[in-house]
Amino acid sequence: AQSVTQPDIHITVSEGASLELRCNYSYGATPYLFWYVQSPGQGLQLLLKYFSGDTLVQGIKGFEAEFKRSQSSFNLRKPSVHWSDAAEYFCAVALNYGGSQGNLIFGKGTKLSVKP
Amino acid sequence: EAQVTQNPRYLITVTGKKLTVTCSQNMNHEYMSWYRQDPGLGLRQIYYSMNVEVTDKGDVPEGYKVSRKEKRNFPLILESPSPNQTSLYFCASSLWERTDTQYFGPGTRLTVL
Numbered sequence: 157a158q159s160v161t162q163p164d165i166h167i168t169v170s171e172g173a174s175l176e177l178r179c180n181y182s183y184g185a186t187p188y189l190f191w192y193v194q195s196p197g198q199g200l201q202l203l204l205k206y207f208s209g210d211t212l213v214q215g216i217k218g219f220e221a222e223f224k225r226s227q228s229s230f231n232l233r234k235p236s237v238h239w240s241d242a243a244e245y246f247c248a249v250a251l252n253y254g255g256s257q258g259n260l261i262f263g264k265g266t267k268l269s270v271k272p
Numbered sequence: 273e274a275q276v277t278q279n280p281r282y283l284i285t286v287t288g289k290k291l292t293v294t295c296s297q298n299m300n301h302e303y304m305s306w307y308r309q310d311p312g313l314g315l316r317q318i319y320y321s322m323n324v325e326v327t328d329k330g331d332v333p334e335g336y337k338v339s340r341k342e343k344r345n346f347p348l349i350l351e352s353p354s355p356n357q358t359s360l361y362f363c364a365s366s367l368w369e370r371t372d373t374q375y376f377g378p379g380t381r382l383t384v385l
Contacts, residue, residue: 188371199362199376200315207371246314250370259330260305260370264314
């Protein structure tokens with residue numbers, strides 16, 4: 157079935173440690189790919205997006221993501237986590253074929269906790 | 273200030289009592305959409321609108337209605353709310369379409385008793 161999967165429901169990292177959040181998709185062709193962040197009690201904010209070209213994309217707040225076609229993945233990374241990064245992170249896809257011209261499909265999210 | 277506003281922010285209601293959640297954006301955006309967020313399920317799109325008078329179903333449209341009579345407003349209507357519509361609702365807008373940066377409202381927490 158077509159889906160966006162974030163395998164990790166909850167991740168805890170120490171402040172200053174590196175971070176990688178996983179996202180996999182299963183669609184017939186490469187969709188447009190996004191990462192959004194939701195801080196507690198807030199709406200969502202776009203971190204970065206990938207449409208084509210360079211497979212390593214830079215976003216805001218020091219985040220980056222790498223698209224790997226062979227693995228159908230779009231993992232989010234940050235080299236050194238700050239306490240303010242504690243939030244929930246959502247991977248999202250927009251299909252670029254067929255009749256799904258208006259949909260934006262979100263994964264179930266990964267909650268990030270940061271230890272001092 | 274560029275923003276998406278939603279009202280009310282919190283609402284407790286009873287089964288069957290019609291309600292409307294308003295959404296307004298001041299950025300002259302064409303694309304607007306509604307999502308519901310439930311624990312363990314992430315965000316699921318309810319309806320979206322590519323521009324005025326054009327709306328289409330998302331993944332979970334059952335039990336909801338929308339209208340887009342003006343560019344800035346995109347209200348979500350629950351004609352006969354049921355307890356399974358208890359959720360956190362977000363409105364979002366973007367300049368042209370779904371691949372543009374989505375700007376989210378602050379959310380509306382709805383409880384249906």
